[in-house]
Amino acid sequence: MSKVLAVVYSYTGTSRRLAQLLVAQQQWTLAEVREARPRSGVAGTSRCLLDSFFRRSPEIRYDGPNLNEFDAVVLISPIWAYRLAGPMRSFVAAQRASLRDVAVISVMGESGAPNAVAEVTRLIGHPPLMNAAFKSREVEDGGCAGRLQAFGKAVQEARDSSLVVRPSTWSPQAA
Numbered sequence: 001m002s003k004v005l006a007v008v009y010s011y012t013g014t015s016r017r018l019a020q021l022l023v024a025q026q027q028w029t030l031a032e033v034r035e036a037r038p039r040s041g042v043a044g045t046s047r048c049l050l051d052s053f054f055r056r057s058p059e060i061r062y063d064g065p066n067l068n069e070f071d072a073v074v075l076i077s078p079i080w081a082y083r084l085a086g087p088m089r090s091f092v093a094a095q096r097a098s099l100r101d102v103a104v105i106s107v108m109g110e111s112g113a114p115n116a117v118a119e120v121t122r123l124i125g126h127p128p129l130m131n132a133a134f135k136s137r138e139v140e141d142g143g144c145a146g147r148l149q150a151f152g153k154a155v156q157e158a159r160d161s162s163l164v165v166r167p168s169t170w171s172p173q174a175a
């Protein structure tokens, strides 16, 4: 069975909750990207927006396992201003050489996930195996569980059978 690592960045906790559910469903390992300079309040939100507008890569800390020990990596991150959240941008850029079979999960209020997938594609030089988008509301009310389970199973099966499924979108609203 292939080894899968889920790597999450979360500012307000929603992506982390989704990531915890996913690894519990699939019995995968979870690692977290943290910021060197944690943000909060209005200044923190402004910094999120500026990171997105200028595609900045803020300094991060990652003390999870070496990605090369895993067959696939699932990246889980919020959307900020219709783009990938800055700290996940930093992680992908720093680890691009070790990111071969990748799946992307975006967590958002409404829209922006396709831009995040496009950015990951640009950074790693090839499209992710699969991608999915979940709305914050679905995570908060637990409505994400079934689709998340199906997505995790599909990633595991694609890797186990070395079946190349690229790129496939699991978002009902790929807005």
Ligand SMILES: Cc1cc2nc3c(=O)[nH]c(=O)nc-3n(C[C@H](O)[C@H](O)[C@H](O)COP(=O)(O)O)c2cc1C
Pocket: 009, 010, 011, 012, 013, 014, 015, 016, 045, 048, 049, 077, 078, 079, 080, 081, 082, 083, 107, 108, 109, 110, 111, 112, 135, 136
């Ligand atoms: C600065 C900022 C910008 C955001 N921009 C968007 C956006 O463009 N589109 C969207 O659907 N949600 C947007 N959101 C909402 C978050 O993506 C959403 O609340 C997500 O669940 C947060 O994940 P987290 O709790 O893991 O940080 C934004 C949130 C913040 C803080």
